[in-house]
Amino acid sequence: MNHPVHGRLDAGLRLVETDAALASLHARAGGEPQGVIAVPQLAQVARLARRLGVAISRGVVAADGEGEAALWVRAAPDGNGVRLSIVAWTERQPASAPAIEQDFLRAEADLTWEADAALRLTAMWPAPPVPGLVGEPVTRAFTLLPDATGALPLVEAMAEQRAFDGQPAEFRAAGGAPLLLAGTPLFDTAGRLRGFRGTAVPRSPAPPETTPAAGQGDAFATRLGEVLKAPLDRIIRLADAIGARDEGPLRRDYAGYAADIATASRHLLALVGDLVDLSAIERPDFQPERGPIDLADLARRAAGLLAIRALNGEVRIDPPKVDETLSAIGEYRRVLQILVNLVGNAVRYSPPGSAVWLRGEAAGAEVRLTVADQGKGIAPEDQVRIFDKFERVDPDEPGGTGLGLYISRRLARAMDGDLTVDSAPGQGARFTLILPAG
Template sequence: MNAYDPSAENPVAHAVVGMDGVLHSADPALIALNQRAGGDLGRALAVPQLATITRLARRLGIIVSRGVVVADDDADIDLWVRAQPEGDTIRLAVSGWREVQPWQPIGPASDARATFLASDADWRWDTDASLCLTFVSLEAGPRYGFDAIALLGQPLTQMFALEAGDDGALPMLDALARRRAMTGQPARLRGSGRPVMLSAEVRHDRTGAFAGFVGAARMVEAEVTPAPVEAPLSTTFTSGLDRALRAPLARIVANADSINAQADGPVQPDYADYAADIASAGRHLLELVNDLVDLQAVERPDFTLAVERIDLADVTRRAAGLLSVRAGNAGVTIARPALGELSWALGDFRRVLQILVNLIGNAVRYSPPGSQVTAVVERGARDVSVVVTDQGKGIAPEDQVRIFEKFERVDPSEAGGNGLGLYIARRLARAMQGDLTVESAPGQGARFVLTLPADAPRGEDQR
C-alpha cells in the first residue's frame, strides 16, 4: 500500500475541491489515494468518504470534521478529515493515516461470505451503514450501461430501482430492519430498466454494529423471469417494522435533539453538528416507517375511508400552519385561504390533512429562498380543488408520471423523502373519489391539484 507516511515532516495532507466536487489540487498522498480509488485531478473526488464530507460542508456552509475509515488496496486507513468552505471551494485537511485491519466477517460468517462471493453473480457491490455505495465492480459498468465510479458514494437506489417480491414485501427493507442477509430482492437498473436480482450479506464493524452490506447482482432474462407482479406489502411485515423501529427511533431523535440543543450543558460544536445529523436521519427513517404502514393500508383491496363533510379551506389553512416554521427557516412564505373562507367537500379530514402537508412540504422544500408557495381553494360545479403552486425548478414532462409511482423521485441524489409520499397521496385521494394531478415545466415551478367531491352548501354556511 502506498499510503501517506505519518512519520513525515508534515503529517497533514491538504486538498482543494470545487463546489461541483471536482478535485482541483492535492498533496501527493491524497492524489495517490484518490487515484487508487479511480479518480484524478480535474475529475470528481473518487474516495466516497471524502466526497461525502465535502458535500456536507458545502451544503451546510460550515466546517465539518469527521473520522473515517477508507478502503485502500488490501488494507484500510483510519483518517481524520476536516472540510472547510472557502469561497467557491472546499479545503480538505486529512490527518491520521493509520493503517487498520480491514473488515472481515467473524466466525461462521466467513464461510457464508466465501460461498456468497463464489456464487453466479454478474457483479459485486458494497454499501456502508447508510446504504451508500462504497464499491461497484468496474468491469460491470460498460457491460450493463452505468458509470461505476460516478455511483460511488451515491445511495444504492441511484443504481437500482427496488421492486416488491412475490409476497409484496421488499427483502432489502426486511434485511435492513432485522440486520440479516438478503436474498431474492428484485430490482431494475436505473437508466436501462433491465431486471436484476440482488443478494447481500451483512457486514459489521469492529464493535459488532451494522456497517452495511456486501452485495451481489445477477442479471435476469426478462423472457425467462418476468418482472414481479405488484402486490400489497404484507401486514406482518409492516406491523413488525412499526413495532421494531418506531420507539427506538423516537428515542434516538429525542436524545440527539437534546445533545444538539445542549440541554445538559455545552458540548463541542462538532458533536452538536453530529447530533443534528443523527436527529435528521432518525426523522427520515420514522417518515419511512410511517409511509410503509400507510402503503400497506392503501394497497389492501378492501381499503376504504370514512368520508364526511369537511371545510377544505380550513384544512388547507391548518396544513400551511403546520409548515410555517419550516417555511420560515427556508426563507419561503406560504399564501393560504383567508380566515372565514369556507369551501365544503367530502373527504376524510385526517387523510386530506396528510395529503396537503405532503404537497405544501414538497413545495417548500423545492422553493428558492425569497419565493412564495400558494395554496388556494377553487370550487367547481361538482368538485372542490386545492391548488398548491411553487416557484421551484419544475418537473420535466417525462417525470410527471413517474413521481406518482412507488419509491420514485425526480432526483434521488437530492435531500428529501423516500419516494412514497405522492404515491400514497394519490391513492388516498382516489379512495375519497377524488384525484391528485400535477402541471409543470422545467424552470417554471410545479402546480399540484388535489380534487375532492363537493358538498352542497347548507343554509347556515351561505355567506
C-alpha cells in the same frame, strides 16, 4: 376548600365517580364526562399508586383557568381502579415562567411549546389557530393518548422528572390533527422542576386494524412500524437534546453530528410511517371514511403545521383567507395527510425568499385545492413517474421517501377524487387535490 374531595378512576384511568369540585376541575382541563382524567398531575399519582399497589400521598400543582390549584392528593388502589381523595385544595396565582430560549426552535420541529410545573402552557410557537391557549393547561391544547404500551409518556416523565418522547396526542386547536409530543424537563437553580420545553410534530394517522383478509404483508408492516418507531423516537430526542446543548456547551462539530443523526432518524421514521400507510392503502378492502369537510380550513391547518419548517427555509406560505370555505367530501385526517405532504414538498423544493400558495376553487361537482411553489419545476417526462412508488425527481437531492405522492394520489382516488400536477422546468410546480363537492 375546607372539605375533602373524592373521586374514583377505573382501570383505564376514567373518572367514573367524582364530587362536583373534581368533576369541574377535570372539565376545565378539557376532560369529558366519564373520560380519562384530564389533569395530568392527578393521573401521575394514580398511576404510581396502581403500579406500586399502595396508597400514595403527595402535593401537586395543577393549572386551573388563569390561576393554579395546589392540591394534597391521596391515591389508593381500589380493585382494578384507584380512589382519589383531595384533602387540601388551595387556589393561587401562578408564578411567572422564563421565556422560551430561541436556540430550541430547531428546523425539524413543526410546533414548539413550553409549560410550567403545573403543566400550563407558557409559550407556543408559531401561534396556534385558536388564540388564548397560552396560560391554559396543556390538555386544553393537546388531547393526550396512550402509546402502544398503554402508557402516557408525558405523565410518566412528570413523575420521574425526566425527558420524554413518543407521546401520541391530538391538537385540539387544529381539529384533532394527530401529533407526537416530546419534551425536556426544566429546573430552577435549586434543582426544582419548573416545567417542560418540547416539540410537536405531525403523526401519521393510524391505519385500519389488520383483518384476517389483509394478509401477512399488512401485519408485518404494521408490526415493523410498532417495533421501530419507539427506538427511532428515542434516537431523535437524544440527538436533539445534544444538538440543542441542553446539558451545557458542546463543540460545534459534535452539535452538527447530532443534527445529522436526528435528520437521518426522522427520514427513517418517515419511511417506516409510509410503509405502514402503504400496507393499508393497497389492501383490496381499504376504504377511507367519508364525510363533509372544509378543504380551505384543512389547507390553513396544513400551512400552520409546517410554518416553522418554512420559516427556517426562508419560504413564505400563503394559505386561503381565514373567512374562505370550500365544502368537500372526504376523510378529515387523510385529506390533512395529503395536504401536509404537498405543502411539505413545496417548502422543501422552494428556494429561499420564495412563496408557496394554497388556493381553492369550486368546479361544479368538484372542489380543487392547488399547492403552487416557485421551485425549479418538473420536466414533462418526470410528471408521470413521480406518482410511482419510491420515485423522486432527483434521487440525489435530500428529501422524502419517494412514497408520499404515491400514497397521496391513492388516497385521493380512494375518496373519489384525484391528485394532478402541472409544471415545467424553471416554472415551479402546481399540485391540485380534487375531491367531490360537499
